[in-house]
Amino acid sequence: MGHEPNAHERGADDDLPASDAEWRSELSEEEYRILREAGTEPPFSGEYVDHKEDGSYVCAGCGAELFDSETKFESGCGWPSFYDVDDGRVETRTDTSHGMRRTEVLCGNCGGHLGHVFEDGPEPTEKRYCINSVALEFDEE
Numbered sequence: 001m002g003h004e005p006n007a008h009e010r011g012a013d014d015d016l017p018a019s020d021a022e023w024r025s026e027l028s029e030e031e032y033r034i035l036r037e038a039g040t041e042p043p044f045s046g047e048y049v050d051h052k053e054d055g056s057y058v059c060a061g062c063g064a065e066l067f068d069s070e071t072k073f074e075s076g077c078g079w080p081s082f083y084d085v086d087d088g089r090v091e092t093r094t095d096t097s098h099g100m101r102r103t104e105v106l107c108g109n110c111g112g113h114l115g116h117v118f119e120d121g122p123e124p125t126e127k128r129y130c131i132n133s134v135a136l137e138f139d140e141e
């Protein structure tokens with residue numbers, strides 16, 4: 001059995017899957033549910049909630065660099081939380097699902113759902129990017 005390169009190893013510059021069927025074959029069931037169907041992992045379940053190593057977090061869907069470990073903080077909310085992100089790495093849009101008005105965070109490269117951003121984070125941005133571990137992969141520095 002050969003090792004199939006995952007999205008991360010292929011690099012961010014490769015062509016993105018063009019259809020839901022292609023995404024389905026690229027991603028695990030849980031990755032697909034979160035990245036492509038805007039699902040949410042259960043709080044405190046994700047592998048990066050308490051992750052403290054130095055490096056960067058990349059999109060599990062396409063490998064694009066998203067968040068830096070320097071902006072990660074302990075929010076206590078149960079999901080990996082970041083207070084900042086470089087321009088262009090993510091996109092946001094208003095999400096009114098589940099009877100709430102929230103700001104959805106999407107990968108700026110592949111449009112995959114990452115999580116939500118709230119206005120109750122620490123200084124200097126006061127933002128809290130609340131991101132699913134499943135939508136991330138970690139790159140050690």
Ligand SMILES: [Zn+2]
Nearest residue numbers: 059062107110
């Ligand atoms: Zn992506």
